[in-house]
Amino acid sequence: MTISSTSFSSKRRPRSILAAALACFDQTGVDETTIAEICRKSGASTGSIYHFFDSKQGIVGALLVDGLRDNYEQTRQRLNKASGAQNGVRTIVESLIDWITRNRAWARFIYATGTGSLTAKHREALRQLNDAYFEMVKAYFQPHVDAGEIAALPADCYAPLILGPVHEYARRWLRGGVKTSLGQRKNVFSDAAWRVVGRSQTVG
Amino acid sequence: MTISSTSFSSKRRPRSILAAALACFDQTGVDETTIAEICRKSGASTGSIYHFFDSKQGIVGALLVDGLRDNYEQTRQRLNKASGAQNGVRTIVESLIDWITRNRAWARFIYATGTGSLTAKHREALRQLNDAYFEMVKAYFQPHVDAGEIAALPADCYAPLILGPVHEYARRWLRGGVKTSLGQRKNVFSDAAWRVVGRSQTVG
Amino acid sequence: MTISSTSFSSKRRPRSILAAALACFDQTGVDETTIAEICRKSGASTGSIYHFFDSKQGIVGALLVDGLRDNYEQTRQRLNKASGAQNGVRTIVESLIDWITRNRAWARFIYATGTGSLTAKHREALRQLNDAYFEMVKAYFQPHVDAGEIAALPADCYAPLILGPVHEYARRWLRGGVKTSLGQRKNVFSDAAWRVVGRSQTVG
Amino acid sequence: MTISSTSFSSKRRPRSILAAALACFDQTGVDETTIAEICRKSGASTGSIYHFFDSKQGIVGALLVDGLRDNYEQTRQRLNKASGAQNGVRTIVESLIDWITRNRAWARFIYATGTGSLTAKHREALRQLNDAYFEMVKAYFQPHVDAGEIAALPADCYAPLILGPVHEYARRWLRGGVKTSLGQRKNVFSDAAWRVVGRSQTVG
DNA sequence: AATGAATGAGCCTTCATTCAT
């Protein structure tokens, strides 16, 4: 639940505000959390919070963007060290599982937060983040698709096919609806991902 | 976006209230929608709304439970007419896709609505619904699992593996983040589902 | 300080709210008056106030428009009974003096309230009121101007010339800056008004 | 709109703060203007503003007192060069018109600003200013009143009678409610002033 | 003289809910 040090700001105050906000949001829900509670938990005054964030929505947006960035960044680093089609697919699945496992409250928050009410600023940041992620993944896998090691499918289906099961299980697990931890399902979901998009090469 | 006639109540007023509420929730979000707006859109008075529903949360709960029931019910009917492992898996995937396609606002609402703030009454209804669905699906597939036509996997992984990709794609599509309609992806997702859990029998 | 019965609304609640608001505004100033204080003084609840008035500014606007209407209406009635150039001028001056004298708090409020922050709705009402007043006065005096009984001056100078001194004295008196009451200056100001715009006819 | 160099302070910073404040007050209103906005416009920091002025009210007071002093001072200088009853009356009217014309934003600010919320310090300054002005005018006109060249009227009626029409017209003009500029009405208002208080001497 | 982060009291407004008719 610690807000990554690469996040939002290097200043102490804003970081502690975000951490407190995340804790509150996770315990009581975003709408149910009052600014006053974030004050109490973070030790910052109302004014101080508004000095760093334009509004409550601004906190939500920062938390959302930071979380996705942190998550994507981790995947990027792991993918940099990976090679091969199957290894890549498994890396993506496992990286997501690891991030969620290590950032449960953050993940719960992200799953629960719609992008509908975001500021233009954060909406734009989100778009850029998603684009960058998509480009990175594409750069890695395109050669393998061309080589026939990965099934040729509509571009917008890969993510749902590979990560959809993880997201679905994660939502349930984080909600408490499932006993076995997400981490213990690592093999099931990375096997499945490869089974769906992988194609074993028949050597001529 | 019509509230199914098998839903909640056979009376006209409550149905029109639910329909208006769903429309509002979908356009502005649940929290952003005020009772006054539901009054305006439904033509009912404040008092009338409170006559049929205990609270705003009651409307949300009814809409959620009704939607899931409607969705499950459709799957149940289709599964009754199906036979075989692969056919069953495809039926489940396609039924979900069809329901979402025909009830986009409703689906968007369900995806966006957390179960956290439900009334005990609705929470219980939801539990029963989910249990019944699970039992139904299990009754259908267990023989095929025993026969080795379907992979033996942890019980709580089937739903994520089979439907996770659909849910993930649906969320994006309903949000407008993807151009191609969910319906056009029917084959992709039912193929994938079968590829993940299906096991072709090597006939000896 | 009583809100005229011809004002704003015939309903009891809104009238009592306006009366309470005027009293508060007069005692502590518009900006310094809180909605809570108007609640206390009027006996209405917060919600009730917002049920009748869109905002605090809405109360200010209603009070302003009502006051001017009341004032103009009185002048209109007196002018209907008047005849002749000099009599008309004196009637206008004296009507204003009487209204201010009988509605001191209201007058103080009107003098202190700028039209800058009015709602479009109230701004429009104000415009219509002023136009109607101007037309009425013009209809009365035009014949006398044509007959040479009243000096031919730029149209927009009559009001300042005739009523300017009264307004100036009234502002001071209402502020407590002058001892002698406005009412006791009736002759001084109506004499002066006639002296400025009146022209005695030299009979040939 | 330049803050006169004889005003408040000879230092650059405070003068630029006052100028910025006046511009803000004029554009958005006193209450609507925040200290932060004055910072932005003046380039001074919050702390700097509070270094020179005790409070926001202090800025308002300084601006008010300075404006009136500047205005009175101009009249004093012109009256020093004048002689005779009629010339004196016309000088007073025209001096006011000229000042308002050359200091429109300042005049608008003064008209809009009540004296109610002033600091004791500024309230006292204002009193002294008004007293001095009154004494000066009295010193000039008393001989002419005694000589019967100016009507004998209650002392507190002269200012309203002579300047009331100008103030009334000025308020409207500054508000944009009247097309013709105040300057173009100079003759109308000085003629009228003399007509009201002047008495031609029958030499006999 | 200057800075600007930090404070925190306070206010307008919203809105789910009640209840007399």
Added chain:
DNA sequence: GATGAATGAAGGCTCATTCAT
């Protein structure tokens, strides 16, 4: 079953002011 005026608790946000540097 239906109405809608009335309630009032609660919260996001503003902004004048302070103070450590």
